Amino acid sequence: MHLPALALAILTCTTNILAAPAATQPYSTWMATSFLSKPQRKIDRHYVANVLYEGIQKAATLHQNSSLLATASSAISSLVAENGTLLGWDPNYYSLDDIRVGNNILYFWDSEGRKATKYQKAVAALREQLNQYPRTPSGGFWHRNPSYKNQMWLDGIYMAETFYATYTSYFEPENTTAWEDIARQFDLIETHCRNKTSGLLAHGYDESKKAVWADPVTGASPHVWDRAVGWYFMALVEVLQVYPQKLAGYARLENYLTALAAALKKAQDASGGWWLIMDEPYPGMESNYIESSATAMFTYGYLKAIRTGLLEASYQETALRAYNLMVEKFVKRDANGTLSWEGTVEVGSLDGDGSYEYYIGVPLSENDGKGAGPFMFASTEVEALQK
Numbered sequence: 001m002h003l004p005a006l007a008l009a010i011l012t013c014t015t016n017i018l019a020a021p022a023a024t025q026p027y028s029t030w031m032a033t034s035f036l037s038k039p040q041r042k043i044d045r046h047y048v049a050n051v052l053y054e055g056i057q058k059a060a061t062l063h064q065n066s067s068l069l070a071t072a073s074s075a076i077s078s079l080v081a082e083n084g085t086l087l088g089w090d091p092n093y094y095s096l097d098d099i100r101v102g103n104n105i106l107y108f109w110d111s112e113g114r115k116a117t118k119y120q121k122a123v124a125a126l127r128e129q130l131n132q133y134p135r136t137p138s139g140g141f142w143h144r145n146p147s148y149k150n151q152m153w154l155d156g157i158y159m160a161e162t163f164y165a166t167y168t169s170y171f172e173p174e175n176t177t178a179w180e181d182i183a184r185q186f187d188l189i190e191t192h193c194r195n196k197t198s199g200l201l202a203h204g205y206d207e208s209k210k211a212v213w214a215d216p217v218t219g220a221s222p223h224v225w226d227r228a229v230g231w232y233f234m235a236l237v238e239v240l241q242v243y244p245q246k247l248a249g250y251a252r253l254e255n256y257l258t259a260l261a262a263a264l265k266k267a268q269d270a271s272g273g274w275w276l277i278m279d280e281p282y283p284g285m286e287s288n289y290i291e292s293s294a295t296a297m298f299t300y301g302y303l304k305a306i307r308t309g310l311l312e313a314s315y316q317e318t319a320l321r322a323y324n325l326m327v328e329k330f331v332k333r334d335a336n337g338t339l340s341w342e343g344t345v346e347v348g349s350l351d352g353d354g355s356y357e358y359y360i361g362v363p364l365s366e367n368d369g370k371g372a373g374p375f376m377f378a379s380t381e382v383e384a385l386q387k
């Protein structure tokens, strides 16, 4: 692997930051084992824990740490009863956030030999729910029923479409209707949320335009919230891994990714990170700040897309600058030698008025899986380069 000179310098610099006692320990597994010693380690079927455990699983896999992988595997296994019931999940409650666990289950179903029938039943139930799932008049899945009817959020694209696509690639690879349905979800977001000038996307839109925040023409919410864009960027990268190249949707998704990658590069702060609220004129404002979860998601998205041939290698510098910032600023060393993760905003919702004041008023939370998980994703990509 040939790295550009600057990126190499950054990589070297990153390694130096690892400091004496820790130099032998990669950040991905270090963060993973740290989290397993914290109260946040508790697994449940919700997306925050699922993203955290995907980080642990990725770290364990890259570094071939079998005890760590076994921990992740049994955590996911504990969510599914022997009869295939996903414990605590109600098939009649529609929330895209609750679909995300399907990715964790599919990963272990596949990597453990595709023989666990309980996993196959659990993912089939999640997939079946999508067939009855409430949709906007143009066919977009509602973010949640009934709280967010007729609304699509960027977050939901990651929660549902990464599962929908991976499931389809395993069980129904010839189902063109499903593939087109997946691409349509992205198309709708693009039509309503993408700002053609900045290249960035609003957090979501309301097709009925009834929400207080909805733009009267597009239905879009007023601001570009960094984590929503982070989920969306990762969703494009993950779905393109499995989307059939022969179908027309592939080229559209590729174009969405390419355009977003360019826009994100432009929006990157000199420090290497990205602002919580990314639309003008907010970046740089005193009340705004560089937020860690989206910075991790963008870093991962770039590196995985480069590794898999979806984006040009020139973006590596963008990603490594961001990685360097995370290690310096958001990875905290605890006195007992574990790591903590900082700078992740607790939540961002379109429940209220979607205003700038709302977003910046949400507190930060420490050791948040929505940030630490993607940091582990990004770390495994950086460590794969170093290997």
Ligand SMILES: *[C@@H]1O[C@H](CO)[C@@H](O)[C@H](O)[C@H]1NC(C)=O
Pocket: 037, 038, 039, 334, 335, 336, 337, 338, 340
């Ligand atoms: C190490 O310290 C951190 C931060 O105080 C704490 O969350 C964690 O539980 C501690 N781990 C152990 C093994 O004591």
Ligand SMILES: *[C@@H]1O[C@H](CO)[C@@H](O)[C@H](O)[C@H]1NC(C)=O
Pocket: 029, 033, 065, 066, 067, 068, 071
């Ligand atoms: C593997 O993970 C375990 C935690 O499950 C940790 O205690 C151990 O240090 C890790 N081993 C290596 C070589 O990283």
Ligand SMILES: *[C@@H]1O[C@H](CO)[C@@H](O)[C@H](O)[C@H]1NC(C)=O
Pocket: 081, 082, 083, 084, 085
């Ligand atoms: C499956 O097993 C779980 C846990 O043991 C139980 O709660 C549930 O009722 C069972 N479902 C069916 C359909 O048997």
Ligand SMILES: *[C@@H]1O[C@H](CO)[C@@H](O)[C@H](O)[C@H]1NC(C)=O
Pocket: 131, 172, 175, 177, 178, 181
């Ligand atoms: C193919 O996908 C569509 C759309 O999700 C679904 O309605 C249909 O049941 C699927 N067909 C098969 C054979 O699984």
Ligand SMILES: *[C@@H]1O[C@H](CO)[C@@H](O)[C@H](O)[C@H]1NC(C)=O
Pocket: 195, 196, 197, 198, 279, 280
């Ligand atoms: C789109 O982005 C441009 C450039 O940042 C900005 O001037 C414009 O207000 C944005 N449009 C909307 C609808 O947010």
